[in-house]
Amino acid sequence: MSPDEAASWAAASAPTAAEVIARQPSLNPGELPVHDLLLHGWIALFGSSIAAMRALSAALGVLSIALVYIVVIELFVTGSEKDSALSNDDIGMIAGLAALLFAVNLVTIKYSREARMYPLMLAAVLAQVAMFLRAIRVGGLANYAAVVVLTAIAIASNFAAVLIPATEGLWLVFIIARTGWRPDNANARRAWTIAIALAVAGLILMPKLFSSLRSASAGSVGGWRKPPALYEPFALFNKATGSFAFPILAALAIWGVVRGWRRGAHDATNFALLWMWAPPLMMVVASYAIAPVFVERYALSCFVPFFILAALGIFELPGDLVRVGGLALAVAFSVGHIVSYDRKPHDAQYREAIAAAESALKPGELMTAVPSYAIEVLRYYLPADQQNRAVRYDPSGPPAAVLILGDQSLAPAGVQSYRKDYPQTVARLRGVTVLRR
Numbered sequence: 001m002s003p004d005e006a007a008s009w010a011a012a013s014a015p016t017a018a019e020v021i022a023r024q025p026s027l028n029p030g031e032l033p034v035h036d037l038l039l040h041g042w043i044a045l046f047g048s049s050i051a052a053m054r055a056l057s058a059a060l061g062v063l064s065i066a067l068v069y070i071v072v073i074e075l076f077v078t079g080s081e082k083d084s085a086l087s088n089d090d091i092g093m094i095a096g097l098a099a100l101l102f103a104v105n106l107v108t109i110k111y112s113r114e115a116r117m118y119p120l121m122l123a124a125v126l127a128q129v130a131m132f133l134r135a136i137r138v139g140g141l142a143n144y145a146a147v148v149v150l151t152a153i154a155i156a157s158n159f160a161a162v163l164i165p166a167t168e169g170l171w172l173v174f175i176i177a178r179t180g181w182r183p184d185n186a187n188a189r190r191a192w193t194i195a196i197a198l199a200v201a202g203l204i205l206m207p208k209l210f211s212s213l214r215s216a217s218a219g220s221v222g223g224w225r226k227p228p229a230l231y232e233p234f235a236l237f238n239k240a241t242g243s244f245a246f247p248i249l250a251a252l253a254i255w256g257v258v259r260g261w262r263r264g265a266h267d268a269t270n271f272a273l274l275w276m277w278a279p280p281l282m283m284v285v286a287s288y289a290i291a292p293v294f295v296e297r298y299a300l301s302c303f304v305p306f307f308i309l310a311a312l313g314i315f316e317l318p319g320d321l322v323r324v325g326g327l328a329l330a331v332a333f334s335v336g337h338i339v340s341y342d343r344k345p346h347d348a349q350y351r352e353a354i355a356a357a358e359s360a361l362k363p364g365e366l367m368t369a370v371p372s373y374a375i376e377v378l379r380y381y382l383p384a385d386q387q388n389r390a391v392r393y394d395p396s397g398p399p400a401a402v403l404i405l406g407d408q409s410l411a412p413a414g415v416q417s418y419r420k421d422y423p424q425t426v427a428r429l430r431g432v433t434v435l436r437r
Helices: 003-012 017-027 034-046 050-076 088-103 106-113 118-138 141-157 159-178 186-217 232-241 245-263 266-289 296-315 320-342 350-360 372-381 384-389 412-421
Strands: 367-370 402-406 424-429 432-436
Touching (some): 003 017, 017 034, 034 050, 034 118, 034 141, 050 106, 050 118, 050 296, 088 296, 088 320, 106 118, 106 320, 118 141, 118 159, 141 159, 141 186, 159 186, 159 266, 232 296, 245 266, 245 296, 245 320, 350 367, 350 372, 350 424, 372 402, 402 412
Parallel strands (some): 367 402
Antiparallel strands (some): 402 432
């Protein structure tokens, strides 16, 4: 279990829903307790083993595959097949290809293996985008209401999801400007109505969002992150999809953009490009203006339009054999990236470290952990009657006898400072070191 997963467990394992809500702000400050309450109910049904808790994320990841299909349908479909740049069968084929690329990519798989809120955020964002596109196309009170509810759920799942309605706001400005700002135009009316719906959802969560931004600007959030380089939005897709798969997917996506414009699917192609690039660029701006927030998991949904454009590129290849070849290359290199990733361990051995720390403790002595939020991992693995032997790190309080040091989360200088206070090495494990005074 990772320290982040332990924070989710600590909140969700509370005996009552009210206690979950009370614990959540201190354990997972970048969200509202939507995921923690959902995980609370899941634990009640299936238990709190790591496999059981991660199964919730896996289920949401599978749901997102279907949602990608629906998003593509809503993105390319128009009022009638006669006026569409693509037939309904063509759109269905592109949707299937996009869902397949989404399903076999590491960036969408690895977060579905963690007991965290990001798969919920991604599923909520995809559902929201689908309803946003549908509301633009046909309007309807139910669709507008769905946009409000799904926007609120997505942002409540993780505040980083605010990047999506911000992106959609840019698209609405484009639609309204294109119609000459005329309220008598049907497209303009629908765009204005959706803008109001997004504003309503934002107002619901505005107090919490401002609170989060204040803590970020004060340095309590993201202090361990560095401001991103200006090329990071471009490197984001390369790092996440793999150095070998990315050139293939990028070439297919570029071809998809060219063919989409030539076919006349301008709005679908342009919206996909905006969705792909606007959130990473916004994160760069926010990183320099407020606090470093350029994190891959915050931009998870931005990979979906990338896969959609690559799927369009595969569909637009000349001839079935070439299409099959392009798809085979994209899938093979994407799966190869997963295999390569899985061959190397990426976790820290907290469970083994806690066992070593227990054996090093004398009667009455306590253990602690750095970074301090990793204390919940200790409490997860310790027996219920021994959890009081794990205390949160407090340099001003009584010192603990044993320290579990998370090397992955600390700068080398920080590691050395802790080693001065805890000079004895009890165990050196992957990602963690057990030290004793």
